[in-house]
Amino acid sequence: xxxxxxxxxxxxxxxxxxxxxxxxxxxxxxxxxxxxxxxxxxxxxxxxxxxxxxxxxxxxxxxxxxxxxxxxxxxxxxxxxxxxxxxxxxxxxxxxxxxxxxxxxxxxxxxxxxxxxxxxxxxxxxxxxxxxxxxxxxxxxxxxxxxxxxxxxxxxxxxxxxxxxxxxxxxxxxxxxxxxxxxxxxxxxxxxxxxxxxxxxxxxxxxxxxxxxxxxxxxxxxxxxxxxxxxxxxxxxxxxxxxxxxxxxxxxxxxxxxxxxxxxxxxxxxxxxxxxxxxxxxxxxxxxxxxxxxxxxxxxxxxxxxxx
Amino acid sequence: xxxxxxxxxxxxxxxxxxxxxxxxxxxxxxxxxxxxxxxxxxxxxxxxxxxxxxxxxxxxxxxxxxxxxxxxxxxxxxxxxxxxxxxxxxxxxxxxxxxxxxxxxxxxxxxxxxxxxxxxxxxxxxxxxxxxxxxxxxxxxxxxxxxxxxxxxxxxxxxxxxxxxxxxxxxxxxxxxxxxxxxxxxxxxxxxxxxxxxxxxxxxxxxxxxxxxxxxxxxxxxxxxxxxxxxxxxxxxxxxxxxxxxxxxxxxxxxxxxxxxxxxxxxxxxxxxxxxxxxxxxxx
Numbered sequence: 190x191x192x193x194x195x196x197x198x199x200x201x202x203x204x205x206x207x208x209x210x211x212x213x214x215x216x217x218x219x220x221x222x223x224x225x226x227x228x229x230x231x232x233x234x235x236x237x238x239x240x241x242x243x244x245x246x247x248x249x250x251x252x253x254x255x256x257x258x259x260x261x262x263x264x265x266x267x268x269x270x271x272x273x274x275x276x277x278x279x280x281x282x283x284x285x286x287x288x289x290x291x292x293x294x295x296x297x298x299x300x301x302x303x304x305x306x307x308x309x310x311x312x313x314x315x316x317x318x319x320x321x322x323x324x325x326x327x328x329x330x331x332x333x334x335x336x337x338x339x340x341x342x343x344x345x346x347x348x349x350x351x352x353x354x355x356x357x358x359x360x361x362x363x364x365x366x367x368x369x370x371x372x373x374x375x376x377x378x379x380x381x382x383x384x385x386x387x388x389x390x391x392x393x394x395x396x397x398x399x400x401x402x403x404x405x406x407x408x409x410x411x412x413x414x415x416x417x418x419x420x421x422x423x424x425x426x427x428x429x430x431x432x433x434x435x436x437x438x439x440x441x442x443x444x445x446x447x448x449x450x451x452x453x454x455x456x457x458x459x460x461x462x463x464x465x466x467x468x469x470x471x472x473x474x475x476x477x478x479x480x481x482x483x484x485x486x487x488x489x490x491x492x493x494x495x496x497x
Numbered sequence: 498x499x500x501x502x503x504x505x506x507x508x509x510x511x512x513x514x515x516x517x518x519x520x521x522x523x524x525x526x527x528x529x530x531x532x533x534x535x536x537x538x539x540x541x542x543x544x545x546x547x548x549x550x551x552x553x554x555x556x557x558x559x560x561x562x563x564x565x566x567x568x569x570x571x572x573x574x575x576x577x578x579x580x581x582x583x584x585x586x587x588x589x590x591x592x593x594x595x596x597x598x599x600x601x602x603x604x605x606x607x608x609x610x611x612x613x614x615x616x617x618x619x620x621x622x623x624x625x626x627x628x629x630x631x632x633x634x635x636x637x638x639x640x641x642x643x644x645x646x647x648x649x650x651x652x653x654x655x656x657x658x659x660x661x662x663x664x665x666x667x668x669x670x671x672x673x674x675x676x677x678x679x680x681x682x683x684x685x686x687x688x689x690x691x692x693x694x695x696x697x698x699x700x701x702x703x704x705x706x707x708x709x710x711x712x713x714x715x716x717x718x719x720x721x722x723x724x725x726x727x728x729x730x731x732x733x734x735x736x737x738x739x740x741x742x743x744x745x746x747x748x749x750x751x752x753x754x755x756x757x758x759x760x761x762x763x764x765x766x767x768x769x770x771x772x773x774x775x776x777x778x779x780x781x
Contacts, residue, residue: 235766244593244764264500268596274765279588282518291514294507295595298500342591354765 193220194253195350195382196241201250203236210236212406213250218384220349223376225397226386227473232403234386235275238352241384242272255350268299268306271348271381273339275355281328285319285338286310288327289345296346307345316374317341318367333364340368344375351375353385357392365392372396390473402473427451430461504597505604512608519613533620536563541628548690548726553719555689557632560625561718562687564618565711568647571614572654572706573661574678576606578671580662584759587768593760603756611651618647632718639717646713646737653706653741656748663759666771678707687711690726699728706744709737 196218203211211233218224226234239245240252243259243266252259257266280288293307300306308316314323317337322330330338336359343351353372357365369392375381387393393400394414402410402417410417425443429436429451440446443464451459519525540556548558583589592598626632633639661674684698685691685708691699702708715723716732724732 239764239766242594242764244590264596267594268500270594272594274587274590274768276765276769277587277591279583279586279591281586282522283514287514291507291511292591292595292598294510295500295504295597295601298498298503299596346596 194218195220195222195255196224196384197251197253198237198241199251201237201240201252202248203233203240203245204248209406211240211247214403214406214408215250216401216408216411218382220382221376221380222398223372223383223385223396225393225400226384226403227388227390227393227400228386228403229388233406234403235354237403238354238384238386242270242352243267265299268296268346269349271343271346271351273343273351273353273356275358277335277339281326283327284323285314285325285327285330286323288338289313289341292342293345299346304347304349306347308347310345313341313345316344317371332359333361336360337364337368340371344381347379348381350382350384353383355386355388357387357389369395390470425464425466428461428463428465429459431455431458435461500597501600504601508601508604509608511601511605512612515605515609516612519609519616529617529620533563533617533624536621537624537628540625544629548723549693550726551723553723554629554631557625557629558690558715558719558723559688560621560629560632561714562711563621564643564714565646565650565709566682566685566687566707567617567621568614568650568710569654569682569707570678571610571617572651573658574671574675575613576610576655576658577662577665577674579606579610580659581665581668581671584662584763585768585771589760590763590765590768593763599756599760607651607655610655611647614647614651618643631720633720634718642713642717646710646717649738649741649745650706650710650713653710653744653748656752657744659752660748660755663755681705682707685711686727692726692728703728703740706741709740713737 194217196216198217199215201211201214202209214233214237216224226237228234236245240247241254241259243254243262246260254262255266255269257263259266262270283291289310293310293313296306311320311323314320317340319334319337319341322334327335327338336356340353340356343353356372357368360368372383372385373396376383383396385393385396397414399411399413400417401408426437426439427443427446438446440450443466447462447464451462519529536559540559544554544556546555547553548555580589589599589602592602595601626634665671665674681702684694685702685705687707691702691708694702712727712732713734715727716734716737721732724730727733
């Protein structure tokens with residue numbers, strides 16, 4: 190069985206003057222899957238996604254989005270893609286239903302028997318949980334409601350590929366959960382390929398089939414949430430006390446180390462044993478901290494060592 | 498149906514919705530009422546004055562001139578302001594993310610601005626006609642002239658307004674457009690016959706659209722004898738079409754290039770960056 194690729198990027202580079210925002214990023218997104226782009230602010234997530242959306246020109250590299258170079262994407266290509274950007278304050282004077290109905294109209298010529306376009310506006314407000322606010326003026330919506338409207342607009346054309354840039358920023362836990370359900374529904378029932386950026390590891394873990402971690406414009410880790418944390422497991426930290434002295438060691442195989450080296454050699458002399466598996470989150474948080482304190486390059490390298 | 502036609506229809510609907518919104522919000526209603534009320538009040542106080550060399554009321558002459566001014570104001574200043582604001586809040590980016598959305602956006606803007614100018618003409622015309630009289634409201638020719646001058650005036654100014662709105666990246670720079678526009682209106686024979694000004698100033702006035710839209714509107718509603726106070730003693734319809742036509746052509750050639758260049762630069766992060774700047778300006 191051949192897997193069709195919704196997105197294919199090879200050695201993607203974006204420079205702003207002398208600054209390299211995206212530095213040779215390569216990845217693929219198979220049709221129907223959910224890819225999470227994870228990384229701290231300034232890692233190049235948004236720039237990458239904007240290139241794929243066709244909103245930015247790349248400096249180098251090859252990109253295919255639904256089989257089309259986004260720099261040359263026409264309106265029919267545009268109709269197959271949904272975009273939810275980080276912040277939108279437009280159409281404040283419009284009412285929710287009015288805007289969904291109007292924007293949906295543009296998609297009607299692109300509908301097919303298998304994929305009717307657009308979504309019915311009534312169905313859409315229900316899907317994102319805005320039915321009580323359907324008649325409201327958009328400027329009166331709360332931050333979370335506004336964000337859900339943005340998602341509704343992003344999917345009004347029943348896209349085959351949906352880009353979500355920091356979709357849950359500013360959500361309360363309840364709204365976040367509902368949003369996660371919506372993403373699952375889109376992915377499972379509507380066959381929508383989804384590419385989302387987030388700086389929330391937990392969110393990436395919940396939503397994405399595969400996670401790419403970006404830092405300093407490069408991919409420093411790539412795999413399922415599970416695979417990434419299993420790779421982390423090799424670096425568990427072992428602490429123990431012997432003869433009143435405290436020891437710390439990070440062996441490659443913590444279980445064997447404790448059994449053979451510690452108990453095998455010292456037996457009862459060992460006390461206060463502590464074995465802590467470094468979670469993906471720990472490593473990720475320390476990366477972000479180092480990154481934000483300005484040690485870009487070295488932080489990324491250190492993390493690479495940790496993950497591999 | 499073909500996507501282009503669908504987008505045009507969606508755009509017309511969009512323009513209708515946005516036009517309707519201008520009647521339900523305080524700021525827009527204020528704009529509709531405030532300036533016309535101000536003009537009418539000034540004209541009322543000057544009602545005893547006559548156009549030099551005639552016994553025709555200067556106030557009555559000013560009414561159609563004001564229409565001409567309103568058209569240019571809507572086409573240039575309103576379009577520039579809206580485009581600037583809607584670039585900043587992401588409306589344009591939204592249009593860009595929608596198939597043929599830019600086309601729909603532009604059609605919508607044309608419908609909205611045309612509707613708004615028509616409304617602002619009516620808000621001056623009705624009370625003005627009741628207060629001062631002397632306008633040829635009964636003649637079908639007058640209404641025909643009103644329509645073609647309105648349409649031509651908008652075609653001549655809206656593309657230029659769009660260019661101005663695309664080029665500026667800072668709201669205060671729109672002031673640099675507003676102030677010279679006011680100066681231009683002062684020398685364009687809107688409130689006083691242009692023939693009263695020095696000849697060189699008359700030439701400056703005749704370069705820009707506002708003199709011609711004002712002249713066209715006067716030709717629609719004033720008795721033909723009033724043409725005697727205009728340059729060349731004529732309504733000069735041919736020249737009106739010529740000058741407004743040149744502005745229209747220049748605008749229509751320039752606008753797509755500038756708009757496309759501006760639209761290409763729009764992306765989520767540019768909208769975001771502008772929002773931050775706007776928030777800093779507002780002191781948050």
